[in-house]
Amino acid sequence: MSPKIKFQTPTGMKDLLPEDLEFYQRVFEVVDDFAQLFGFNKIQTPIVEDVQLFEKGTGGSTDIVEKQMYILKTKGGEYLALRPEFTPAFARAYFEHGMVNWPHPVKLYTFGPLFRYERPQAGRLRQFYQFNFEIFGSKKPISDVEIIYLFWEILKELGLKNLIVHINSIGDKQCRPYYKKSLVRYLRSRERDLCPDCKRRLKTNPLRVLDCKQEKCRTVIAQAPQMLDYLCGECKQHLERVLEYLDALEIPYFLNPYLVRGLDYYTKTVFEIMPDNVPNPTALAGGGRYDDLLKLIGKRDVPATGAAAGIERIIALMKEQNVFKPSKKKIDVFVAQLGDKAKVKTLKILKDLKKAKIYPAFSLSKDSLGDQLKIADKLGAPFVIILGEEEVLKGKALVRNMKTGVQKEVKFEKLGQEIKKLLKKKK
């Protein structure tokens, strides 16, 4: 009856161990810090939402909705989806909690896990983390740039180098239909030169033919009409202003006419931040304006702009560029004990140490002092508090300097202050 099956994490999902979490926490720290600086408020939404929220919001013809959602049926018969992205949930929350009546723009952010059923690869997981920022209620170009600048600064603060912003405008409901029509007309004329996927896209989502990487398609695309030439006056001006702001902020960008994002709801500005000068760059962050999404979810027409960044990808690049070293948890003091009374006393003095903001290590399951000193040494503790039966009776503990071996008696009540003093002296 030896169970041969080995339990393991589900495909494309992983455990985050202490060492991993140091990286995640570093990212979250910087994100929170910049969120505060830029005046964004944090919210958390449920991990599951009504399937229809994404069908409507994210868009029925997107890969995400078509084939990547984890969908579950509850006992009550509702269909819920593990969230594959944040934006529709933000829009839902915006209406559900009457944020329409908050002073605008409403600036919100969050981070947490998302789920997409995909074939896993490095930098592409089925459960992954993103941080996400949204601005509701501003149609101004500066708001797009506020988002881009914020993401740019967060990535820079994390130490990442050689990044570039790819940016494009995909127009709005005024001008995009004209462009789409003329693009489709052109692509039809060259249909026999397209890959099978693109033949399909031609019907379902022709804009995405633009990002196909098949060589035969690339040659077709090279001569295709470009959105930039079809932008209406308003969209054109919007893009120009965005680019001017980017210039003024000295953010390096590449105006990429083939950048089309996979989600249906974008209008005007779309952007991705990616590593520059590498063979197969994957976007670290991406987003843009989505003026038409909110009225699909709620009743009101609210312009919005936002972006999301993939934390695992950021961490991978941090490791590659070697810009963050998890600081080895250094402990201030190790408490070694001998005998039951001393074990209990060890637990009792914890609160006193906490008061002095000293965080100790200890190992109550060990009985031998030698073993405990060995552990203290391995942990790199500069000082050890030694508590034996004798010390408990005397009301004093021995404090040992691990470097010099010098020990002195300290009253229990003074332990916190004394260690603090010693630590300070050491520096």
Add this chain to the structure above:
RNA sequence: GUGGCCUUGGUGUAAUGGCAGCACAAGGGCCUGUGGAGCCCUUAGUGGCGGUUCGAAUCCGCUAGGCCACCCCA
């Protein structure tokens, strides 16, 4: 979803059809109230299922997971 490569104790590796071995890590001991070294002992592995063979970590099939490219995206 398509194609390709990979998988040996916790980690890193050796064995290419013939006794699964080494290093590190871990646990215990030498050492009953004083660490760093050393020595000794212990735990623990061929991802899973099947096939070929006298004999399989090794060859074959399926499966699971990982990785790479496509697809897509963060």
